[in-house]
Amino acid sequence: MKAVLLTGHGGPEKLEYREDVPAPEPAAGEVLIEVGAAGVNNTDLWTREGAYGAADDPEATGGWRRGEAMGFPRIQGMDVAGRIVAVGDGVAGTRVGERVLVDPTLYAGEGNGLIGAGFIGSERDGGFAEYVAVPAGNAHPVGSALGDEELATFPTAYVTAQRMLKRARLKSGETVLVTGASGGVGSALVQLAKARGAYVVAVAGPGKEERVREIGADAVLARGTPDLPAAASEASGGRPIDAVADVVGGDSFAGLLNALRPEGRYVVAGAIAGPSVGLDLRTVYLNHLEIIGSTMGTREDFADVVRHVTDGRVRPLLAGVYPLRDLGRAQEDFGRKSFFGKLVVVPR
Structure with a gap:
């Protein structure tokens, strides 16, 4: 599949566009999503730059989990909108075909553990690719007339x-x-x-x-x-x-x-x-x-957001759309803050 690999901490030169990356397979309890669009966030930039520091050294190079080394290469991309195309063991086959919005939080332990939690696109591969596998509970069905590019402005x-x-x-x-x-x-x-x-x-x-x-x-x-x-x-x-x-x-x-x-x-x-x-x-x-x-949000918080989106109580603020191969440019433009709202990338 097409994907952009983050090969290490640094500038946009650490982002490598490839068309030969093996597509993921959903493990037990997971779903495979065909990515329609994925949003760009500050966390993507800070993670790429290693700007989170460590608890005992604010200037240290480190990922989202301060003091914990990231694994490379990594596919970034927290904010994913798309459609389920396959499921792993233990997930109902009826979910295939669902249009979903992905909760990016990888909760720690049981329930809503936020202390020690990780992120899709940081602690596991994310949506800057044609396909992404995520825990089934993180893929929320969404009924909306909005396009994937608009839906991808919401999650994080x-x-x-x-x-x-x-x-x-x-x-x-x-x-x-x-x-x-x-x-x-x-x-x-x-x-x-x-x-x-x-x-x-x-x-x-x-x-x-x-x-x-x-x-x-x-x-x-x-x-x-x-x-x-x-x-x-x-x-x-x-x-x-x-x-x-x-x-x-x-x-x-x-x-x-x-x-x-x-x-x-x-x-x-x-x-x-x-x-x-x-x-x-x-x-x-x-x-x-x-x-x-405060950071991230609970499962209930994300479900609240999906309801607001479905009910039309919040509106997407789509500022720009970039092809996947131009992710580096999208992140550079994001860092300049000259836009209003959100930037997204599309794999197709």
């Missing part, structure tokens, strides 16, 4: 956003400040927060403000706005900021904490502007703030 970004909002306990009528709102997770946060009945103040790259309003944000601030706490208060019409959903980190961290009301909640699931931040602990303890880490 939307399940990450859904988990963040659950962890932050965001309720109807509350106000949430969302960073990185023109990216995959940020735009998912805007839509899912609105679906919960929240008032959304979004931070987006200059020139993308109107697009963020179109997907539901009540107010939008340009990235780099001076005095973020004051600007957020003005943008919210004086409403207190109950929660911050952050995927950016970096220099904006202190301003985001200062924007929160007393007893507010800050949840983070990314650090695209830098993982090391300055923290004045007095801001945290004097205001009784909560700082919450």
